Amino acid sequence: xxxxxxxxxxxxxxxxxxxxxxxxxxxxxxxxxxxxxxxxxxxxxxxxxxxxxxxxxxxxxxxxxxxxxxxxxxxxxxxxxxxxxxxxxxxxxxxxxxxxxxxxxxxxxxxxxxxxxxxxxxxxxxxxxxxxxxxxxxxxxxxxxxxxxxxxxxxxxxxxxxxxxxxxxxxxxxxxxxxxxxxxxxxxxxxxxxxxxxxxxxxx
Amino acid sequence: xxxxxxxxxxxxxxxxxxxxxxxxxxxxxxxxxxxxxxxxxxxxxxxxxxxxxxxxxxxxxxxxxxxxxxxxxxxxxxxxxxxxxxxxxxxxxxxxxxxxxxxxxxxxxxxxxxxxxxxxxxxxxxxxxxxxxxxxxxxxxxxxxxxxxxxxxxxxxxxxxxxxxxxxxxxxxxxxxxxxxxxxxxxxxxxxxxxxxxxxxxxx
DNA sequence: ACCATATCGATATTATGTTATCGATATGGG
DNA sequence: CCCATATCGATAACATAATATCGATATGGT
Numbered sequence: 001x002x003x004x005x006x007x008x009x010x011x012x013x014x015x016x017x018x019x020x021x022x023x024x025x026x027x028x029x030x031x032x033x034x035x036x037x038x039x040x041x042x043x044x045x046x047x048x049x050x051x052x053x054x055x056x057x058x059x060x061x062x063x064x065x066x067x068x069x070x071x072x073x074x075x076x077x078x079x080x081x082x083x084x085x086x087x088x089x090x091x092x093x094x095x096x097x098x099x100x101x102x103x104x105x106x107x108x109x110x111x112x113x114x115x116x117x118x119x120x121x122x123x124x125x126x127x128x129x130x131x132x133x134x135x136x137x138x139x140x141x142x143x144x145x146x147x148x149x150x151x152x153x154x155x156x157x158x159x160x161x162x163x164x165x166x167x168x169x170x171x172x173x174x175x176x177x178x179x180x181x182x183x184x185x186x187x188x189x190x191x192x193x194x195x196x197x198x199x200x201x202x203x204x
Numbered sequence: 205x206x207x208x209x210x211x212x213x214x215x216x217x218x219x220x221x222x223x224x225x226x227x228x229x230x231x232x233x234x235x236x237x238x239x240x241x242x243x244x245x246x247x248x249x250x251x252x253x254x255x256x257x258x259x260x261x262x263x264x265x266x267x268x269x270x271x272x273x274x275x276x277x278x279x280x281x282x283x284x285x286x287x288x289x290x291x292x293x294x295x296x297x298x299x300x301x302x303x304x305x306x307x308x309x310x311x312x313x314x315x316x317x318x319x320x321x322x323x324x325x326x327x328x329x330x331x332x333x334x335x336x337x338x339x340x341x342x343x344x345x346x347x348x349x350x351x352x353x354x355x356x357x358x359x360x361x362x363x364x365x366x367x368x369x370x371x372x373x374x375x376x377x378x379x380x381x382x383x384x385x386x387x388x389x390x391x392x393x394x395x396x397x398x399x400x401x402x403x404x405x406x407x408x
Numbered sequence: 409a410c411c412a413t414a415t416c417g418a419t420a421t422t423a424t425g426t427t428a429t430c431g432a433t434a435t436g437g438g
Numbered sequence: 439c440c441c442a443t444a445t446c447g448a449t450a451a452c453a454t455a456a457t458a459t460c461g462a463t464a465t466g467g468t
Contacts, residue, residue, distance in 0.1 A: 009425065011404050015396035016381055030445065038381050041427060042445095050447070059433045059446045076400050077407040091302050095295035101379065105399050144406055169402045175305065177220055177242050185405045187398050192219035194391050195309050196280050197212050198373045201389045202348050203281040213455070234415060245457060246415095254417075263416045263463045 006075065010048050013040070015105070017048070018072045021065055030062030078106035084171075085143050087158050088150030089114040089128050092173055096147060097126055109147070111137065115154070131158075138165040147171045148178075159186075210279065214252050217244070219309070221252070222276045225269055234266030282310035288375075289347050291362050292354030293318040293332050296377055300351060301330055313351070315341065319358075335362075342369035351375045352382075363390075 006014075020037050021029060031046035038045075049063055050056075052071050057063040073079050081103075086093050089112040096102075097109055112128040121128045129137060138146070146167045150158055155174035162170060163184055170186045172178050178186050210218075224241050225233060235250035242249075253267055254260070256275050261267040277283050285307075290297050293316040300306075301313055316332040325332045333341060342350070350371045354362050359378035366374060367388055374390045376382050382390050 006404065007425070008401055011400045012394075012397040015379070015394070015400050019380065032445075039383065043428075044426060046446075047426090057446055058435095060435050060444050062445070075404060075407075077403040080407075082403060082406055091299035095299040098295050099395075101395070102399075105396050106403060107399060145402060169406055171398065171402060175219070176223065179243065185402060187402055189393070189398060190216075190219065191303075191305070192309050193216040194375065194393055195306075195311060196215045196219050198349060198375060198389060198391050199281040199286060199310060200210065200215050200279060201373055202286055203279075203284075211455070236415070247458075248456060250416075251456090261416055262465095264414050264465045266415070 004051070004075075006051060010051065011076075013038075013045075013048055014052065014072050014076055017045075018069065018076070018078075021069050021072070024065060027065060028058070028062040029065050029068065031057070033062070076106065078104075081106050081108050082145055083108050083110045083141065083143055084145040084147060085110060085134075085138060085141075086112045086147045086149060087114075087131070087134065087162070088148060088154075088174075089117070089123065090149060093147075093149035094123065096149065097123055107145070110141065110143070113137075115150075135161055135165040138162070138167060142166070144168045145171070147173070149173045152176045208255070208279075210255060214255065215280075217242075217249075217252055218256065218276050218280055221249075222273065222280070222282075225273050225276070228269060231269060232262070232266040233269050233272065235261070237266070280310065282308075285310050285312050286349055287312050287314045287345065287347055288349040288351060289314060289338075289342060289345075290316045290351045290353060291318075291335070291338065291366070292352060292358075293321070293327065294353060297351075297353035298327065300353065301327055311349070314345065314347075317341075319354075339365055339369040342366070342371060346370070348372045349375070351377070353377045356380045 016038055017034055020034060031049055032042050035042040035045040052075050053063055053068055054071055055067055084107055086097055086109055093112065097112060109126060112123060112126055113131050113134045114128055115131045117128050117130050144167060146162045148155055148158055148170060152174050155176055156178060159170060159178045159180065163180060168184060170184065172186055173189045175190050175192050177188060180186055220242055221238055224238060235253055236246050239246040239249040256279050257267055257272055258275055259271055288311055290301055290313055297316065301316060313330060316327060316330055317335050317338045318332055319335045321332050321334050348371060350366045352359055352362055352374060356378050359380055360382060363374060363382045363384065367384060372388060374388065375393065376390055377393045379394050379396050381392065384390055
């Protein structure tokens with residue numbers, strides 16, 4: 001398998017492009033059009049599209065819309081659905097579990113774990129288990145992606161258990177920086193970080 | 205007022221530093237210590253700290269912990285509380301509204317708006333108003349920061365109304381890129397973008 | 409009192425990401 | 439049939455951020 005690689009920034013722009021491409025109804029799409037839709041630089045978009053597209057763009061026409069959609073979906077892994085679990089089924093965990101949009105992104109949340117749960121419960125059609133059953137269940141389901149929505153005090157310990165159970169990627173909503181070995185990828189969705197930028201802006 | 209400016213990356217690291225500094229009990233803290241706590245580069249941390257600190261660090265000792273805490277809080281605007289509103293009180297909006305942690309970050313959510321609400325309702329001690337009362341209420345309260353948790357279809361229209369009402373910063377959880385004039389700052393907390401990085405990683 | 413060293417600030421280097429430029433090419437209009 | 443032009447790919451210039459290096463300095467240990 002030829003392993004192309006993409007910058008984080010590019011990867012983060014792809015979902016926007018995909019969204020637009022799915023709406024557009026023309027056979028071809030130009031970098032110019034995409035760029036102006038999102039207020040981005042034309043060259044940047046062209047580089048992004050060229051880097052994911054298997055077939056070259058054509059002068060004066062642009063890229064073939066359908067092929068491009070397929071290529072982006074492929075890079076993002078949509079279509080091949082990943083199964084994930086949520087640890088910490090409080091307000092935020094519930095909100096995420098209920099968020100139906102994830103299936104559009106190739107993500108299916110198949111189970112939840114919560115320390116307050118003593119016996120298996122159900123949230124809509126998703127089972128919630130006690131935390132102490134986490135490791136065996138994740139192992140059995142071969143879960144590779146986990147979402148952490150527990151509080152800061154418990155997040156690191158949960159994270160360690162997830163890694164022990166074989167999880168490869170972690171999406172962390174707890175307000176702290178998780179420490180993991182280099183082969184595990186962690187994405188921190190720390191609200192304090194986002195707020196820092198906005199808050200500092202208002203201070204001026 | 206001397207208007208120092210900080211890179212977004214630095215601003216996003218500051219909350220982590222702050223968290224650590226508050227826990228530490230020594231009179232001084234070195235960049236080295238902070239860096240090793242978070243697995244960051246020592247020089248990077250030193251540059252960050254030097255850029256926010258009003259007084260210089262001392263060789264062999266580091267920075268004065270308390271002064272540093274104060275300086276970071278100042279840059280982040282904690283202490284001076286900002287009032288914010290939430291538009292879209294669904295699962296996610298409720299989760300955010302209930303999240304008590306924001307007060308630690310100088311953010312107080314004072315009202316919500318939702319299109320399904322016809323007459324004023326209460327969520328704990330926060331009032332929820334119909335969307336059509338949004339503009340006058342935001343004007344009256346002089347709200348500068350708004351959180352958008354409506355669906356993608358309505359987000360741009362909500363955003364336009366917020367700007368019209370005088371909002372200066374927007375924290376957007378809807379999965380699309382909002383178009384605003386340059387003087388408004390938007391932070392997109394697009395789940396699809398975060399997921400893109402993780403998902404691509406698992407594909408390899 | 410002096411030396412070893414932790415830490416600092418400053419500067420230089422490297423890496424990454426964005427924007428500008430330019431020649432090539434294919435399409436549509438005169 | 440040819441020219442004007444939209445778009446491409448490639449390369450170059452620029453911007454920003456991360457890391458490495460180095461001399462200066464103050465502290466603690468001998």
